[in-house]
Amino acid sequence: MAVSKIKTPISEQAPEERVRNFKEVCLGYAIDEGRAEAARCLQCKDAPCVPGCPVGIDIPGFILAVREGDMPKAVEVMAKYTNLPAVCGRVCPQETQCEGVCRLGRGKDFEPVAIGKLERLVADWNYAQDKAQRIDIPKEKIGRVAVVGAGPAGLTVAGDLVKLGYDVVMYEALHAPGGVLMYGIPEFRLPKSIVEKEIAGITNLGVAFEPNAVIGRTISMKEIMEEFDACFLGVGAGAPHFQGIPGTALNGVYSASEYLTRINLMHAYEFPKYDTPTKKSKEVVVIGGGNVAMDAARSAKRLGAENVTIAYRRSLAELPARIEEYHHAVEEGINFNWLTNPTEYVNDGTGKLKGVTCIKMELGEPDASGRRRPVPVEGSEFFIGADTVIEAIGQGANKVLLSTFPELKLNKRGYIDADPKTGATSVHGVYAGGDIVTGAATVILAMGAGKDSAVAIDEYVRSKKK
Amino acid sequence: MFKILSSARIAPKEYDFCVEAPRIAARARPGQFVVLRPDEFGERIPLTIADFDRDAGKIRLIFQVVGKTTARMASLKTGDSILDISGPLGTPSDIEDLGTVMMVGGGVGIAALYPIIRGLKEAGNRVITILGGRTADLVIMKDECARYSDELIITTDDGSIGTKGLVTDAMKSVVERGDKIDRCWAIGPTVMMKFCALAAGELCLPIWVSMNPLMLDGTGMCGCCRLSVDGEIKFGCVDGPEFDGSKVNWDEFMNRMKQYKEEEKISMDKYASEVGDLSWL
Numbered sequence: 071m072a073v074s075k076i077k078t079p080i081s082e083q084a085p086e087e088r089v090r091n092f093k094e095v096c097l098g099y100a101i102d103e104g105r106a107e108a109a110r111c112l113q114c115k116d117a118p119c120v121p122g123c124p125v126g127i128d129i130p131g132f133i134l135a136v137r138e139g140d141m142p143k144a145v146e147v148m149a150k151y152t153n154l155p156a157v158c159g160r161v162c163p164q165e166t167q168c169e170g171v172c173r174l175g176r177g178k179d180f181e182p183v184a185i186g187k188l189e190r191l192v193a194d195w196n197y198a199q200d201k202a203q204r205i206d207i208p209k210e211k212i213g214r215v216a217v218v219g220a221g222p223a224g225l226t227v228a229g230d231l232v233k234l235g236y237d238v239v240m241y242e243a244l245h246a247p248g249g250v251l252m253y254g255i256p257e258f259r260l261p262k263s264i265v266e267k268e269i270a271g272i273t274n275l276g277v278a279f280e281p282n283a284v285i286g287r288t289i290s291m292k293e294i295m296e297e298f299d300a301c302f303l304g305v306g307a308g309a310p311h312f313q314g315i316p317g318t319a320l321n322g323v324y325s326a327s328e329y330l331t332r333i334n335l336m337h338a339y340e341f342p343k344y345d346t347p348t349k350k351s352k353e354v355v356v357i358g359g360g361n362v363a364m365d366a367a368r369s370a371k372r373l374g375a376e377n378v379t380i381a382y383r384r385s386l387a388e389l390p391a392r393i394e395e396y397h398h399a400v401e402e403g404i405n406f407n408w409l410t411n412p413t414e415y416v417n418d419g420t421g422k423l424k425g426v427t428c429i430k431m432e433l434g435e436p437d438a439s440g441r442r443r444p445v446p447v448e449g450s451e452f453f454i455g456a457d458t459v460i461e462a463i464g465q466g467a468n469k470v471l472l473s474t475f476p477e478l479k480l481n482k483r484g485y486i487d488a489d490p491k492t493g494a495t496s497v498h499g500v501y502a503g504g505d506i507v508t509g510a511a512t513v514i515l516a517m518g519a520g521k522d523s524a525v526a527i528d529e530y531v532r533s534k535k536k
Numbered sequence: 537m538f539k540i541l542s543s544a545r546i547a548p549k550e551y552d553f554c555v556e557a558p559r560i561a562a563r564a565r566p567g568q569f570v571v572l573r574p575d576e577f578g579e580r581i582p583l584t585i586a587d588f589d590r591d592a593g594k595i596r597l598i599f600q601v602v603g604k605t606t607a608r609m610a611s612l613k614t615g616d617s618i619l620d621i622s623g624p625l626g627t628p629s630d631i632e633d634l635g636t637v638m639m640v641g642g643g644v645g646i647a648a649l650y651p652i653i654r655g656l657k658e659a660g661n662r663v664i665t666i667l668g669g670r671t672a673d674l675v676i677m678k679d680e681c682a683r684y685s686d687e688l689i690i691t692t693d694d695g696s697i698g699t700k701g702l703v704t705d706a707m708k709s710v711v712e713r714g715d716k717i718d719r720c721w722a723i724g725p726t727v728m729m730k731f732c733a734l735a736a737g738e739l740c741l742p743i744w745v746s747m748n749p750l751m752l753d754g755t756g757m758c759g760c761c762r763l764s765v766d767g768e769i770k771f772g773c774v775d776g777p778e779f780d781g782s783k784v785n786w787d788e789f790m791n792r793m794k795q796y797k798e799e800e801k802i803s804m805d806k807y808a809s810e811v812g813d814l815s816w817l
Contacts (some may be wrong), residue, residue, distance in 0.1 A: 243622065243753070243755050244622075244753060245573055245580075245619070245620040245622070253753075253757075281620065282620050282621060282622040283559070283622075284622060284623070284625065284755055287563065287623065287624055287625055288559050288560065288563065288622070288623065288624070289559065289563075290563070306757075308755075308756060308757050309756050309757065309759075309771075310757070310758065310759045312759065312762075312769055314769060318762075318769065319762070319763070319764055319769075319785070319788045319791075319792060320791075321791060321792060321794070321795045324759075325758060325759040325760075327757055327758045327759060328752060328758035328759055328760045331752050331753065331757070331758050332752065336579065336580070336752065337577075341799065341802075341803075342799075342802055342803050342806050343577065344577050344579075345577060345578050345579040345604060345605055345803055346579040346580070346752075347796050347799030347800075347802075347803070349795075349796075349799075421788075421791035421792075421794070468755065468756050468757060469756065469774065470755050470756055470774055
């Protein structure tokens with residue numbers, strides 16, 4: 071049978087329906103659909119998708135098991151490499167990683183294997199079973215490790231180290247674990263029940279979880295280093311940037327971090343059942359072009375906004391968001407104003423926002439990032455009426471922990487200076503990974519860093535105990 | 537879960553809780569606050585740490601009922617629990633021997649001022665404390681503040697206790713009688729702090745104020761608590777809560793505090809319809 075050129079279609083909620091709810095957009099493959107898609111995999115020797123994955127999952131291995139209908143085997147293969155398969159299957163940028171290098175996708179007019187969708191199928195199947203897979207944890211403990219921050223990097227380190235035989239305590243500043251998976255990525259892209267199951271899979275292995283623990287404030291780094299053999303810092307990037315243009319203090323101007331935290335972590339979309347409110351906006355402008363901008367715009371639409379416009383200072387070709395998220399946003403009626411930058415948030419006279427003055431941009435010479443630098447076009451100002459503006463222009467390093475731990479060497483950008491292969495920092499026994507090292511990046515890169523650090527921490531503690 | 541060891545109504549709509557929180561008590565310093573969430577459906581609100589007992593592992597939270605969350609908190613009794621408390625947060629007060637300090641407190645802000653008064657007294661300062669309120673009942677923690685003050689002046693709008701007048705009048709009279717003040721602190725309702733900052737400006741005194749913006753995480757992650765200080769964006773939760781009062785953009789701050797007035801009313805009305813009578817508050 072000839073291999074299908076295109077991916078096996080996957081069902082999604084229709085756009086006109088899903089803009090009225092926060093339920094997941096993608097409905098996932100049924101087992102039969104998954105088996106059909108798995109049959110498209112060429113089962114390459116020396117498969118390029120494996121090194122294309124930041125955590126090196128044996129992709130042909132689990133896909134073969136799916137093709138054969140052996141789901142428990144697929145779960146077993148995947149569990150060797152990742153603690154968060156249901157999350158990664160949903161939010162990884164597969165198009166620039168595993169699927170981007172898939173040999174099938176190199177063929178003329180061929181799409182790569184839908185690796186991400188198959189990953190989520192396997193993970194979701196596993197969670198739907200009565201009993202989750204059993205993992206034997208060594209009884210003899212090698213040492214004690216503190217994990218600071220329960221986001222993707224920290225969860226990975228915690229899961230890997232507990233499996234190797236460590237006592238692990240995972241500290242989290244917020245009231246719930248998950249980091250960006252809980253406060254940042256919306257329900258319609260990553261259901262919180264899935265995140266909770268995935269995290270329970272890790273804590274059930276014996277990881278102790280301590281919420282409401284702001285390291286540097288609630289507990290000092292000195293105490294952490296005295297009590298534990300090693301420590302991993304995965305505290306995330308944290309502090310949101312603001313453009314700092316006139317009107318930033320007006321009511322109706324949000325950082326995407328605030329807007330999304332209200333909605334996701336605090337359930338503002340279920341106000342007043344939940345106590346945290348957000349504004350019922352009519353006209354929304356989102357500044358930025360990353361996944362966070364797409365998430366904010368699509369959330370605003372679901373909260374009932376009539377017009378949602380994304381203003382991005384470059385063009386579609388440079389858009390940093392995943393293409394799938396861009397397409398979803400377009401389907402949901404989000405407007406895009408390319409080559410547009412805000413210059414002022416305008417006061418309605420009562421301290422509330424009434425609109426955004428923007429300026430058209432054009433692309434000049436490439437900047438330090440290699441992308442063409444946007445330059446304002448003189449005299450091209452125009453006005454967009456809006457009662458809400460959401461700035462999704464990135465974050466800087468959060469200083470709460472860093473300022474109380476001056477021994478830790480930082481890089482020029484204010485993030486932790488850590489070895490890219492091991493996460494080792496300037497302080498012995500302290501490792502770091504994820505956004506607090508790289509600046510805002512992806513869930514899977516943070517997980518990859520966590521995986522490497524877990525190996526390095528294991529080696530460090532063993533050599534120390536010798 | 538954080539157990540409430542004692543709860544008391546100390547003034548109309550003002551409550552005094554002692555809560556078991558050993559980790560927070562161990563590290564709390566004057567000027568810091570916590571962010572708490574009463575239950576699974578609750579919002580996260582910041583409350584100042586009014587006192588802490590490191591040995592007993594307890595913190596004291598004094599709050600005024602201003603909306604649903606604080607009303608719900610007020611209904612909690614000794615033995616009940618608060619689901620989440622995170623802290624101590626914020627940059628602690630700058631406690632050192634400055635000479636003579638003037639400490640101005642109003643309303644529930646007195647609770648935030650008290651540990652700073654104590655810290656400054658213990659650091660060797662001469663402490664002149666001015667507490668104000670609408671009426672005698674609302675001037676809380678008089679005895680505690682008196683214990684660590686060289687002089688305690690009370691002002692009320694109606695003259696029911698102390699001098700009839702405003703805290704700013706008392707600030708001026710202290711300076712006019714010839715006391716040399718090295719630094720002031722003012723903590724209370726935003727309007728009071730604004731006018732204390734203006735008065736301090738006229739009297740050429742440096743003044744610190746403690747801002748209480750809306751917050752979510754309280755760790756610098758969301759920017760909800762931002763305010764303009766000397767024309768720059770600052771985060772109340774990590775850069776503050778204390779700022780140089782002469783540099784705060786007060787009108788902008790007061791505008792931001794109004795952001796969720798309508799939603800706060802919806803929430804409060806819903807709560808009132810669920811629990812009925814709230815006249816006991």
